[in-house]
Amino acid sequence: MMKTFGSWVILVIVWCLLIWHLTAAPLNQDKTPTLFAEGISKNPAGMIYYVNSKTGNDSTGTGAETKPFKTITAAVNRARSGDTVMVESANTYDAANGEIFPIRLKSGMTLTRKKVTSSGSMVLVSPNPVISGGARYDIPDSPGGRYPSIIGADNTVISSLSFSIVNSPGGTNDGTAVLCDGTSPTIEKCSFSGTAHAGITTLGTAHPRISDNNFAGNLNWGITAYGESYPTISKNTFSTLNGIDCTASSHPSIENNKISCGSAGISTKGSANPTITGNTLNGNGDYGIIVRMDSTPAIQGNTIKQNPVGIYIATGGATRPDIGGGGRSTGGNIFQDNSQYDIENRNTVDIMATGNTWGTICCEDISSRIYDKEDNPMYGAVSYGTCTPCRIMATMRPPL
Template structure:
């Protein structure tokens, strides 16, 4: 699995045995030097390159090596041979858990992980909370193969309420060379909320929801990771996040990358392949997509919904994206009235739906709203605030604005359609290998439209967490009362297939959804 996407690149520092034996302090440091130095830049230190040092010069260069290494503290962790009580984090007396290493780690610390499974069975307490200035390193050359962080615990997100998460990001933290798996219901591997960690050379697999979820005003660097067989999305980028997503592989997941809300990521040189759809862009998102390979996805390469405008390139800045062998469309913009700039890409123009400008001169900039805080709640400045009966500020119900306006509180959502000439293979296998049928249909039969009949989709919501999930999946959904019940109305559809598709998406995320025919 790893050999296809991740050829190992290993650094080797060779000193002759005489020099090695003559310096006992060097002997203890050398096995770590190449690993530690790879972190110095990310931790704000000065890196020292030793690859070109000949054996004869190695000893003369040691003062600078020792100076650099002395600034970086190393804590060793071994889930099988470590001990949190007797160990001190040295190579000879490692700690047993990442949890304990994070407790005692100070800034400019590298936590070095031995092979093994780090789970609740070995003493981990989830979620693991990264620390500013602290790096966790496993096997970077093999994307964390053999070093697995497995499990999840309750995390209260300020944006989305309670979640089940394996790892929580932090500013100026670094995570490299591990495999992250969360098999709990709606399990997230890594949750990044208004923080800027560096995430490199990891594998995110077997997470029942997303490999990584970003929200708030996060701006992390996410590069050279492998996202494989996660339940819903390889990665969701939401809120006002502006990450750099570079040189990753997104393979055999529901949606490779889901970009929503006001997110404006830079997505460069990724392989996005063999997913349900490659990239979904929705709400007001404004991603910049350059030099990505988007191929072999079972529905569409890229889907644009609502007011989103993915920037696929202009005449001055060609996109360089390559679309190949996507089953339905390379670009599907049929669910938006916006014009998608897409100059300078390799694709088939007869596999395009919606308004796509192949000679775009400009592309709209990201619209990140100014934010203000009212009653300890941060809200976008363009939201209306009204007063409740208690005098406390409330967010006013916002009418939906999307593809086709039917009335001020109803929206027509046009889901991507499969051409009638295409095959309709089943999508029964879960991304995690479970053989039970998936509630989400990957291929739709020809459209079913009955004149004069529309279909309302509403979700029964009882908790703030359920409301947050609906908002994440359908940003324009709004709360209302239906037959004495508190519900959220997602939309009204003239096409039954589109309504069924939305119902399936909502149900697959654990929500109770109702489809109501309207005459």
């Protein structure tokens, strides 16, 4: 009898364990099953939320591709670190659409256009989504503040978007598309245009990576670097009023860009210490590079051509650019067809500019392309290295 009773007890225990195993959730089960029930996609990095200003709805939408949000604002508010917000192409996202500016991204998220689809062997390409709008944002040393569309965050990616930048109502050149206030996003494959202050502004100790973008139109600057920021600016194209402004104590790395602007390609001022390497500064309206105040740029391996002045060193301050041979630059710059001067030194400091190519090896021709102490003793000399005294040698040639 006891044996039979023991067998029943064991059977009941086994039966209870089996029921618990079948009904209990696994320890590693996704904590957000309702998201998948709503049709929201998940990739290895996180969730994907879709936005469509024409068909979306912030009240009833879930962020699924079939039930998108109407605004980027709503999708960003729902998203978390590691998530992606995909914005429908060819649509406009502004205050009239319900956007609340500035849109503040979260660390680790991605904001990009919806992926391009294909039809058979044909890739269907459509314009990038357009973001336009802003709100006041106070920044140090700027009484007027800025009017940004987006506030970047650390480890975020902003990709394949178009920004039509506007100023604040009654404001003067305060509009900015993306503002990086001590943050380090990646900004790539975007286009920036409009009549406003800048496409991108970096502040504080920001370390953004800015690459493969296009800056155009009547922007006062494509990019402005303030504070002690360290932006890496590479492989971009600039055709704005001015290209890149390096000021305060910023340390930009400016590499392999194509810059053809209405006035200055690159400006350095304050105590900025940029590295300017491998860029093409072609056909700027006034200067390829203008160096002012106490800035100390290292200028190496650039092609500087068809500007009125290739590099202009302004009066005032203790600016000391290294154009070659000063310890930070080995030269390697190519000066070609600048209509007035390759280098114009209007400062009292002496400038090192050795190891460069001037389009000639003749001392007399190189000297004529440089304005310095030889032209006015109140200014510093420009040392351009070895050359050949062609005219003296010509007078020494034996008769035929």
